[in-house]
Structures are given as structure tokens and as C-alpha cells.
Amino acid sequence: MRNIFASLLSVHLLVPMASLSAQAPLPLELGARVRITAPDCGFEKQAATFEALGGGMLVLGATNCPLASVARLELHAGRKVSAARALGFPVVGLLVGGVAGGLVGYSTCAPCDYELEGLAPAVGAVLGGGVGFVAGLVVGLLPRDRWQTVPLEPLRVTPIASARGRFGLAASVRF
Numbered sequence: 001m002r003n004i005f006a007s008l009l010s011v012h013l014l015v016p017m018a019s020l021s022a023q024a025p026l027p028l029e030l031g032a033r034v035r036i037t038a039p040d041c042g043f044e045k046q047a048a049t050f051e052a053l054g055g056g057m058l059v060l061g062a063t064n065c066p067l068a069s070v071a072r073l074e075l076h077a078g079r080k081v082s083a084a085r086a087l088g089f090p091v092v093g094l095l096v097g098g099v100a101g102g103l104v105g106y107s108t109c110a111p112c113d114y115e116l117e118g119l120a121p122a123v124g125a126v127l128g129g130g131v132g133f134v135a136g137l138v139v140g141l142l143p144r145d146r147w148q149t150v151p152l153e154p155l156r157v158t159p160i161a162s163a164r165g166r167f168g169l170a171a172s173v174r175f
Helices: 002-023 083-108 119-140
Strands: 033-038 043-054 057-060 063-066 072-080 144-149 155-161 167-173
Touching: 033 057, 083 119
Parallel strands: none
Antiparallel strands: 033 043, 033 072, 043 057, 057 063, 072 144, 155 167
């Protein structure tokens, strides 16, 4: 009797909240750039343009996808240059380029004179390191897209059936 009362109370409290959350619109504007993950619709982190939402269908360009099939939806939040990337890529480029240039300089000077034998790897390391530093700087200063996750359902209520024939509800809140 106690379990029946608890089940009825939870259904009475959670079902109205679930219907309110289903009516809450997505915080998207028409024409917004989104990135969608919906394996059932063939989307895996694919960028698209938000067109409409109606009848539980998400319209992205010329493609419709049921909102229930969407695993993740992200809104474009602009582009940003990361300080860590802007500093880290040139350092990595310098190190990799220097080692590669030194090895190339050493391997090309096998028949060199004794006096030039130590100079070729050093010149290769300096040139390779310089090229690697510049390449890392260019890549590190490229702005990257930032994405913000759009909550699909603030409250999700799921019916649960146990092996003993009992039924219940599971609720999860996303905020």
C-alpha cells in the first residue's frame, strides 16, 4: 500500500512538470548556426542552420530531424583565439622543426668535409626550427569556433518497469 501511494504521488508531481518542460521552446533564433549530433538522422557533430521547430521536428536547412532523436545540440558562440594555443603551437613547432632540421642536415652531410660536418646539422636545426616556429605561430593564432550546449529538455521523466512487475518513474533534471 505504501509503494502504491508513493508511485501515485510521484506520478502526480512529475507528470505535470514533464508536460511543462515539453512546452518550453529551445533558446534558438531563426538562422542561428548550430552543431547537431543525431545518429538516427545521420548527423555527427555536423554544423547546420536552424530554420524552425514544430511538431517535435527540428528543421535544419532542407533536413528535418525528430527532436527526440537529437543527442546533442550546440549553438555557435563565436570565434576565439586561445592563448594556450597561440603560445604552445610555436614552441612545439620550434622543437619539432629543430629536431627534423638537424636530422636532415646531418643526413645530407655524410660525404662532407670534416670542418663542415658539425655545421650542417646546426644550420638544419636553426632553419627547421625557424620554419616550425612560424608554422606553429600561424596555426596557433587561427581563431577556433566556440560552441555552447543547448539544453533539450530541462526535465526528463522516463517510465521504468522492473522484473518483479513493478512500475515507476525516473526523473533527471538538466540545468
